[in-house]
Amino acid sequence: MADTDRQTGTQAWQLVLAWAWVGIPLTLGVIQTLINGMKLFQ
Amino acid sequence: MSFLDRSHTIAGSGFSRWMVPPAALCIHLCIGQAYAFSVFNLPLTKLIGVTKSAPGDWNLPELGWIFSIAIFVLGFSAAIFGRWVEEGGPRRAMFTAALCWAIGFFISAFGVYIHNLWVIYFGYGLVGGCGLGIGYISPVSTLIKWFPDRPGMATGMAIMGFGGGAFIASPLSVWLMSKFSTPTHVGVAETFIVMGAIYFVFMIVGAFIVRIPAPDWKPAGYTPPVQASKLITTNDVFVYDALKTPQFWLIWWVLCLNVTAGIGVIGQASAMSQEMFPGKVTVVAAAGFVGLMSLFNMGGRFCWASISDYIGRKNTYFVFMVLGFVLYCTVPYTGKIGSVGGFVCCFLVIISMYGGGFATVPAYLKDMFGTRYVGAIHGWLITAWSMAGIFGPVLVNYIRQYNITHGVPKADAYNVTMYIMAGLLVIGFICNLLVKAVDRRFHMQPDRDSALDSAGLAAAGKPARA
Numbered sequence: 001m002a003d004t005d006r007q008t009g010t011q012a013w014q015l016v017l018a019w020a021w022v023g024i025p026l027t028l029g030v031i032q033t034l035i036n037g038m039k040l041f042q
Numbered sequence: 043m044s045f046l047d048r049s050h051t052i053a054g055s056g057f058s059r060w061m062v063p064p065a066a067l068c069i070h071l072c073i074g075q076a077y078a079f080s081v082f083n084l085p086l087t088k089l090i091g092v093t094k095s096a097p098g099d100w101n102l103p104e105l106g107w108i109f110s111i112a113i114f115v116l117g118f119s120a121a122i123f124g125r126w127v128e129e130g131g132p133r134r135a136m137f138t139a140a141l142c143w144a145i146g147f148f149i150s151a152f153g154v155y156i157h158n159l160w161v162i163y164f165g166y167g168l169v170g171g172c173g174l175g176i177g178y179i180s181p182v183s184t185l186i187k188w189f190p191d192r193p194g195m196a197t198g199m200a201i202m203g204f205g206g207g208a209f210i211a212s213p214l215s216v217w218l219m220s221k222f223s224t225p226t227h228v229g230v231a232e233t234f235i236v237m238g239a240i241y242f243v244f245m246i247v248g249a250f251i252v253r254i255p256a257p258d259w260k261p262a263g264y265t266p267p268v269q270a271s272k273l274i275t276t277n278d279v280f281v282y283d284a285l286k287t288p289q290f291w292l293i294w295w296v297l298c299l300n301v302t303a304g305i306g307v308i309g310q311a312s313a314m315s316q317e318m319f320p321g322k323v324t325v326v327a328a329a330g331f332v333g334l335m336s337l338f339n340m341g342g343r344f345c346w347a348s349i350s351d352y353i354g355r356k357n358t359y360f361v362f363m364v365l366g367f368v369l370y371c372t373v374p375y376t377g378k379i380g381s382v383g384g385f386v387c388c389f390l391v392i393i394s395m396y397g398g399g400f401a402t403v404p405a406y407l408k409d410m411f412g413t414r415y416v417g418a419i420h421g422w423l424i425t426a427w428s429m430a431g432i433f434g435p436v437l438v439n440y441i442r443q444y445n446i447t448h449g450v451p452k453a454d455a456y457n458v459t460m461y462i463m464a465g466l467l468v469i470g471f472i473c474n475l476l477v478k479a480v481d482r483r484f485h486m487q488p489d490r491d492s493a494l495d496s497a498g499l500a501a502a503g504k505p506a507r508a
Binding site: 009010014015018019021022023025026028029030032033034036037038039 | 054055056057058060061064065067068071203206208209210212213247251326327329330331333334336337340
């Protein structure tokens with residue numbers, strides 16, 4: 001695996017995929033929490 | 043299983059360091075579920091009665107121990123396994139954390155199925171707690187090595203995930219229970235099994251993505267400072283030697299006091315806001331307030347840790363202590379004048395600093411003890427969290443109860459607690475003030491350290507002293 005890394009490096013799509021993998025569920029959770037949080041000001 | 047070895051995780055020259063924060067987030071977003079475990083409390087009290095608690099059902103105080111055991115084990119497993127995590131590499135640690143976390147859920151599902159609370163204490167509390175501890179520290183030193191120019195920001199990103207895990211876990215748990223529940227069944231066991239499986243896959247992805255930099259790697263254009271500051275060392279301290287330094291214990295108290303002040307109000311935020319502002323803050327609004335606090339807890343982890351890269355770790359903690367003192371002293375005044383907005387603002391900033399305290403401390407340790415064993419040292423420091431988890435809620439709950447039984451109105455019952463929290467931060471300020479550079483006699487010998495790194499396995503014994 002380390003040898004493969006040495007040859008290819010990181011592609012842009014890998015970066016996008018990795019960040020989307022963690023970013024999408026986190027963003028959805030944050031939006032849901034914000035919606036609930038707005039009830040404080042209603 | 044050699045692919046888990048440290049030597050198999052060394053990155054090549056083209057590997058982007060920006061792949062490592064998502065890998066760390068894969069772990070922290072999952073183990074952050076612990077903050078949302080309370081969504082299971084009510085359903086777990088109705089396993090027999092289904093619509094309401096029946097004789098033989100568990101009660102809330104019994105169930106509260108599940109979270110307490112998990113957090114306690116988190117601290118002590120991080121301490122005990124810290125050196126193993128550091129020397130075995132991040133992939134082996136992340137893989138182990140994933141196994142423990144998932145198996146913890148599966149055992150708990152079995153405990154729900156046979157209705158035995160001790161099985162859940164063992165599963166989620168002990169096994170899952172080990173997953174929490176190992177997972178929490180697993181990416182810390184790796185991130186610091188990848189981001190020597192921004193160690194605060196890097197670890198802040200990962201530890202932000204721990205704060206954010208509840209945002210995903212809470213709606214996911216509720217949704218899964220709604221899918222598995224029937225008129226005769228609550229659906230908690232099935233939810234535990236599915237969540238264990240999802241978390242295992244998610245965490246394994248992180249374990250496969252993670253890499254450690256080659257020993258000679260450094261960011262493009264980055265020149266390591268020879269001695270940038272008296273409080274930023276270029277030497278390393280062995281984990282068990284770090285425990286002998288006053289600096290470690292001063293930072294331990296700084297974290298413990300900062301967390302005690304924050305954790306005490308987190309659990310009581312909903313009740314406190316309603317009791318201090320009766321008629322103004324409804325139950326729904328209080329729930330929204332708790333949600334906003336979670337967001338600031340998460341955001342504070344990233345923001346304060348990133349700020350610490352610019353103003354320094356010690357100064358960041360000075361800000362926490364001074365600003366926290368002012369805000370805790372202001373809270374009773376906001377209650378007196380009936381300012382809900384002021385109350386909310388005070389607590390949102392306080393809670394951001396609570397999260398910031400967690401996120402900034404790995405970089406503080408790196409500054410004091412070097413990068414070599416920072417993960418293991420961080421593991422020992424996490425025991426401060428375990429202790430604060432006991433001190434904080436006890437302080438808030440018992441003082442409030444004492445005041446109420448002595449005739450203090452509910453709206454004023456928290457005032458003494460706020461002043462005590464402010465007092466704790468004064469002690470924290472003094473501890474932080476006393477932190478000086480680590481004595482040279484604790485530094486590892488550079489030649490031995492580099493030999494360990496190049497060997498790639500670091501079966502380190504007691505290091506020779508400089």
